Amino acid sequence: MVKKEKWFIGLVMILALAFAANPLRVDAGGQAQPAGKNTITVWAWDDNFNIAIMKTAVARYKELRPDVDFNVEIISSSKEDVYKKLQTGLASGGRNLPDIVLIEDYSFYQYVSAYSKYFYPLNDVLDYSQFSPYKVQVMTLNGKRYGVPFDTGVCANFFRHDILEKAGFTDADITDITWDRFLEIGKVVEQKTGVKMTIANGTNWSSFFRMMIQSGGAWYFDANNNMTITNNAVLRETFETIKKLRDAGVILECADDSQLAGALNNGTTASVINAAWRVSTVKAEPSQSGQWRVTTMPRLNNAKGVNASNTGGSSWYVIENNQPKDLVNDFLKTIFAGDQSFYNKILVDQGAVCAWLPSQSGPAYSVGDPFFGGQKVNLFFAEQLPKIPPVNYGQYVPEANTAVNSALFNYLQGNITIDEALKRAEDQLKNQIQ
Amino acid sequence: MNSIVHRANKYDKYGWAFISLAMLAFALFTVYPIISSLGLSLKVLRQGDYVFGGLANIKRLIGDKIFHRTIGNTFIFLVIQGPIMLFLALVFASILNNKIKFRSFYRTAIFIPCVMSLVSYSVLFKMMFATNGIINNFLMWTHVLKEPIFFINDPFWARVVIMIAMTWRWTGYNMMFYLAAMQNIPLETYEAAHVDGAGPVTIFFRITLPQLKPIILLTTIMTTNGNLQLFDEPMNLTGGGPAELTTTMSQYIYNNAFVFSPAFGYSVMMSYVIVIMVALLAFIQFKVVKDD
Numbered sequence: 001m002v003k004k005e006k007w008f009i010g011l012v013m014i015l016a017l018a019f020a021a022n023p024l025r026v027d028a029g030g031q032a033q034p035a036g037k038n039t040i041t042v043w044a045w046d047d048n049f050n051i052a053i054m055k056t057a058v059a060r061y062k063e064l065r066p067d068v069d070f071n072v073e074i075i076s077s078s079k080e081d082v083y084k085k086l087q088t089g090l091a092s093g094g095r096n097l098p099d100i101v102l103i104e105d106y107s108f109y110q111y112v113s114a115y116s117k118y119f120y121p122l123n124d125v126l127d128y129s130q131f132s133p134y135k136v137q138v139m140t141l142n143g144k145r146y147g148v149p150f151d152t153g154v155c156a157n158f159f160r161h162d163i164l165e166k167a168g169f170t171d172a173d174i175t176d177i178t179w180d181r182f183l184e185i186g187k188v189v190e191q192k193t194g195v196k197m198t199i200a201n202g203t204n205w206s207s208f209f210r211m212m213i214q215s216g217g218a219w220y221f222d223a224n225n226n227m228t229i230t231n232n233a234v235l236r237e238t239f240e241t242i243k244k245l246r247d248a249g250v251i252l253e254c255a256d257d258s259q260l261a262g263a264l265n266n267g268t269t270a271s272v273i274n275a276a277w278r279v280s281t282v283k284a285e286p287s288q289s290g291q292w293r294v295t296t297m298p299r300l301n302n303a304k305g306v307n308a309s310n311t312g313g314s315s316w317y318v319i320e321n322n323q324p325k326d327l328v329n330d331f332l333k334t335i336f337a338g339d340q341s342f343y344n345k346i347l348v349d350q351g352a353v354c355a356w357l358p359s360q361s362g363p364a365y366s367v368g369d370p371f372f373g374g375q376k377v378n379l380f381f382a383e384q385l386p387k388i389p390p391v392n393y394g395q396y397v398p399e400a401n402t403a404v405n406s407a408l409f410n411y412l413q414g415n416i417t418i419d420e421a422l423k424r425a426e427d428q429l430k431n432q433i434q
Numbered sequence: 435m436n437s438i439v440h441r442a443n444k445y446d447k448y449g450w451a452f453i454s455l456a457m458l459a460f461a462l463f464t465v466y467p468i469i470s471s472l473g474l475s476l477k478v479l480r481q482g483d484y485v486f487g488g489l490a491n492i493k494r495l496i497g498d499k500i501f502h503r504t505i506g507n508t509f510i511f512l513v514i515q516g517p518i519m520l521f522l523a524l525v526f527a528s529i530l531n532n533k534i535k536f537r538s539f540y541r542t543a544i545f546i547p548c549v550m551s552l553v554s555y556s557v558l559f560k561m562m563f564a565t566n567g568i569i570n571n572f573l574m575w576t577h578v579l580k581e582p583i584f585f586i587n588d589p590f591w592a593r594v595v596i597m598i599a600m601t602w603r604w605t606g607y608n609m610m611f612y613l614a615a616m617q618n619i620p621l622e623t624y625e626a627a628h629v630d631g632a633g634p635v636t637i638f639f640r641i642t643l644p645q646l647k648p649i650i651l652l653t654t655i656m657t658t659n660g661n662l663q664l665f666d667e668p669m670n671l672t673g674g675g676p677a678e679l680t681t682t683m684s685q686y687i688y689n690n691a692f693v694f695s696p697a698f699g700y701s702v703m704m705s706y707v708i709v710i711m712v713a714l715l716a717f718i719q720f721k722v723v724k725d726d
Contacts, residue, residue, distance in 0.1 A: 080692075083692060083693075084692050087691070087692055087696055090696070091479075091484065091696060091698050093483075110694070110695045110696065111696075113695075114479050114695065114696050115696075116481075117481070202584060202587050203586060203587045203672070203673065203675050203676060204673065204675065253565075253584065253587070254565075255560065255564055255565070255584075255586055255587065256560075259564065395695055396694075396695060398689075398693050398694050398695075399694050399695065402678070402689075405675075405677070406676075406677035406678050407677075409675070409676045409677040410677055413589075428499070428500065431497070431498060431499050431500065432498075432500065432694070433695075
C-alpha cells in the first residue's frame with residue numbers, strides 16, 4: 001500500500017510538473033476561436049452606450065458593403081470584467097483575447113506600455129489629423145498610434161437655469177468664470193434658495209480633480225513622463241480650490257454615482273460639473289425638462305487655466321490576433337473615420353460626442369434640445385473640444401489617482417498642510433512605481 | 435491472514451480508482467496552480483513577458499509602505515471584529531440552546547445573513563449608512579445627532595461600518611458551530627452541576643466553555659483565515675477609502691493585479707505573505723490551546 005501511495009504521489013507530481021513546464025497545454029481549446037474566418041470579436045461595456053454604438057457601426061458597415069462576408073460577435077460585460085479578462089489574457093501570452101477592445105483613455109497606457117506587442121498600431125490605416133488632438137495624444141507611444149479615438153469626456157457645467165434665476169443670476173453670469181467667482185455665486189444661491197451649488201463624490205475626488213488639473217494643462221506627469229506633484233502649481237491650486245469650495249459648503253458630497261444622480265434628479269443641487277455623458281443622467285428626470293442648461297466649466301486662476309477640460313472617455317483598440325486585418329482596418333476606417341451618418345445616428349440615439357472632427361458638422365449638431373431650453377447642447381460640446389488642453393496621461397493613472405486622493409482627503413480633513421499633502425502624494429506614488 | 439492482506443490490496447485498488455478523478459482534479463486545479471504561482475511570484479513583467487526577476491518582488495514587498503499599511507488595516511479588523519463576533523456567537527448560542535419560545539425562528543434569523551450575497555448585503559449596508567440613510571435619519575430623529583455623519587468617508591466610522599457589516603453577516607454562521615457542539619455536551623454533566631448547586635454563570639464557564647474548546651479553536655482559525663483575506667466588504671462598502679484606511683491586503687493584491695499597472699508576480703508574492711500569516715497564526719492558536 002505504501003508503495004502504491006508513493007507511486008501515485010509521483011504520478012501527481014509528474015503531471016503537475018508537466019503542466020508547470022508547459023502552461024500552454026492547460027487551456028488548449030479554451031481559446032475563443034471565431035466561428036467563421038471573417039467573424040471578429042469585440043469586448044466592451046455598457047449596453048446602452050458602447051455596445052449599442054458598436055452594433056450600429058456593424059449594421060452600417062453591412063449596409064455600405066453588402067457583398068463582404070463580415071460578422072462581429074460583441075461581448076458585453078462590466079468594465080471591471082473587461083479589464084480583468086484583458087489583463088489575464090495579456091499576462092498569459094496574448095491568449096483568449098478579442099479582436100477589438102474598448103479601453104478608457106486613462107487606462108490604455110498601463111496596458112500598452114507593458115504589452116505593446118499585443119496591440120496593433122493603426123498609423124497606416126487612419127488619418128489621425130481628423131481626430132481631436134488630445135485624444136490622439138493619449139494613444140501615441142514611441143511614434144506609433146494605436147486605436148480609434150472614440151467618445152470624449154468633454155466637460156461642462158450643467159446647471160439649473162431656474163434655480164440660478166431665483167438667486168438673481170443670468171446664464172451669462174456663470175459662463176467663463178473662475179472657481180472663485182463660482183464659489184461666490186454658490187454662497188448666494190444657497191442663501192437665497194437653500195439649494196447646494198454643486199455636487200461631487202466625497203469619497204473619491206479623483207474625477208473632479210483630474211478634470212481641474214487638465215483644465216490647467218497639467219497632469220501627474222509631464223510630457224517627458226517625469227512625475228510632477230510637489231512642483232505642480234496647477235495641482236496645488238486644485239487642492240486649495242477644492243478645500244475652499246468644501247469649507248464654504250457649496251459642494252454637496254455624496255458617496256457614489258447613484259447618490260449623485262439621485263441628488264441631480266430630485267433637485268438638491270443646482271449644478272454638476274462633469275463630462276458630456278451626464279446629459280443622460282440629467283434627462284432621467286422628465287419633470288425638470290426645460291430647466292437645465294450647459295455652460296463652460298469654471299477655470300483656475302493659473303495663467304494656463306482654461307474653461308474647458310476632459311474627464312474619462314474611451315477608445316477602440318485592435319489586438320494583434322491573426323484576424324483578417326484588411327477587413328478590420330476597412331471596417332474601422334469606413335465607419336469610425338469616414339461615416340457622417342453613423343456619427344449623426346449615435347449622437348442622436350446615444351448622445352455620443354465623438355472625437356472624429358468632421359462628424360461635428362453633421363445635422364444633429366445644429367438642433368436645439370428642448371430639455372435644455374432649446375440650447376444647441378451638442379454644438380456646445382463640439383465647440384469645447386478643440387479648447388481642451390492635451391496632456392500626457394502616462395502609465396500610472398490609477399496609482400496616481402489613489403495617491404493624490406488619499407493626500408487630498410487628509411488635506412481636506414485639516415490634518416496636514418498643502419505642502420505636506422503634495423509631498424505625501426508624491427512619496428506614495430514613488431513608492432508604488434517600480 | 436494472507437487472504438485478508440490480499441483482499442485489502444484489492445480494496446485499495448478500487449479505492450484509488452474511485453478517487454483518481456478527484457485526485458486528478460485536485461492536481462490540476464490545486465497542486466498545479468500552487469507550483470506555478472510559486473514560480474510566478476519571482477517573476478516581473480518586462481516588455482510584455484514575465485521573466486525571472488530574482489529578489490525584485492521581495493525587495494518591493496519590504497519597501498512597499500502601502501502594503502504595510504494594509505497589513506495594519508487587516509489586523510485591526512481581525513483583532514477587534516474577530517473576538518467581538520465570536521463572543522456574540524457564543525452568547526447567542528448559549529441563549530438559543532435553552533428551550534425558549536420561537537427558538538428555531540431566532541436561530542434561522544441569526545443564521546440567514548451568511549447565505550446572503552456578499553455584494554448585495556454590502557450595498558444594503560452602504561444604503562443604510564448613507565448620509566440620508568436610515569441610520570442617520572434615525573439618529574437625527576432621536577436628536578442624538580444634529581448633522582448627519584458621512585459614515586463611509588470618516589476615518590473612524592468607515593472601519594466601524596465594515597466591522598458591523600461583517601459581524602452581522604458572520605455571527606450566525608459561527609453560532610451554528612457552537613450550537614452543534616453544545617448539543618453534544620452530555621446532559622449528565624449539567625445535571626451533576628445543578629445537583630452541586632452551580633449557578634448558570636458557573637455552569638457556562640466550568641461546563642460549557644471547556645467542552646467547547648475544540649470548536650472555539652476551529653472558529654477562531656476560520657475567522658482568522660477569513661479576516662486576513664477580507665475583500666468584499668471594504669471593496670463594496672468603502673472602496674478601501676477614505677485614504678486607504680480600510681484597504682485590506684487582499685484588496686491591495688487585487689489592485690496590483692487588475693487596477694494598477696499589471697504586476698501579477700508581485701501580487702502573487704503578496705498572496706504568499708497572507709498564506710504564511712494564516713499558517714503562523716493557526717499554528718500559534720493550536721499551541722495556545724494545547725498549553726492550557
